[in-house]
Amino acid sequence: MFTLPKLPYEYSALSPYINVDIQRLHYSAHHATYVKNLNVALEKNPEWQTKTIEEIITSLDKLPDDIKTAVRNSAGGHYNHSLFWQMMTPKKGLGQEPSGTLLGKIQCSFGDLNTFKEKFGQAAVKIFGSGWEWLVLDDKEIKLMNTSNQDNPLTQGKIPLLCLDVWEHAYYLQYFNKRSDYVEAWWNIVNWDDVAHRLDEAIKKQLTRFS
Ligand code: MN3
Numbered sequence: 551m552f553t554l555p556k557l558p559y560e561y562s563a564l565s566p567y568i569n570v571d572i573q574r575l576h577y578s579a580h581h582a583t584y585v586k587n588l589n590v591a592l593e594k595n596p597e598w599q600t601k602t603i604e605e606i607i608t609s610l611d612k613l614p615d616d617i618k619t620a621v622r623n624s625a626g627g628h629y630n631h632s633l634f635w636q637m638m639t640p641k642k643g644l645g646q647e648p649s650g651t652l653l654g655k656i657q658c659s660f661g662d663l664n665t666f667k668e669k670f671g672q673a674a675v676k677i678f679g680s681g682w683e684w685l686v687l688d689d690k691e692i693k694l695m696n697t698s699n700q701d702n703p704l705t706q707g708k709i710p711l712l713c714l715d716v717w718e719h720a721y722y723l724q725y726f727n728k729r730s731d732y733v734e735a736w737w738n739i740v741n742w743d744d745v746a747h748r749l750d751e752a753i754k755k756q757l758t759r760f761s
Contacts (some may be wrong), residue, residue: 552603554585555632563640567735569724572739577635580719584627584700591620607704626700629640630682639741652746655692670694670714671733677716685712685745687752705712709752712745 557577564571592598595614598606598621606613606625613621622639648656648663660666666685674683677696684695695703703710714736721732 552588554582559640564739567739574724584624588624591617601665617711623700626702636744637741638739650743652749659692668708672714674714674733680717687736711748
């Protein structure tokens with residue numbers, strides 16, 4: 551049984567950048583529904599119930615045909631939202647700017663932080679329909695990537711470092727059709743400490759694998 555992880559802050563904590571109504575609905579209705587649907591889809595498949603969410607996401611092609619689409623959508627939805635909550639923080643001033651290895655990788659791939667933000671933002675605005683914009687670790691390099699619906703970079707062997715939900719449910723109640731305003735505001739609540747930690751862990755894992 552998968553369970554809804556506890557939100558690391560109050561519904562109102564990300565305000566004014568993400569208002570309380572969006573946050574409440576997004577977590578308690580949208581994310582909760584992905585968890586519920588995932589459990590329903592796996593009900594008759596006990597061998598899949600004991601796997602971790604990462605194991606499921608990286609072996610979607612091995613799922614029984616009758617539940618493949620449902621699991622792809624709901625497992626992705628559960629995993630993506632669990633990451634998304636952690637990658638935001640209401641604590642202004644704490645981990646608000648990348649430094650160290652993360653900053654080095656950003657400079658290497660994008661030149662500087664502002665160029666990275668600009669490119670990430672432009673790519674997020676351009677996603678047609680529902681999906682996610684990502685910063686991923688692909689081998690040794692960090693790259694932008696986008697996925698449709700609830701697909702995840704992990705399925706394609708890339709490590710998610712930062713993600714932004716651009717489904718309309720993530721911003722419409724506050725920003726209406728202005729997705730670019732939502733993206734711009736969102737930078738104020740990015741949890742850079744979490745992104746840096748994710749990068750460090752991914753590099754550690756790569757080193758163990760190759761040594
Ligand atoms: Mn969402």
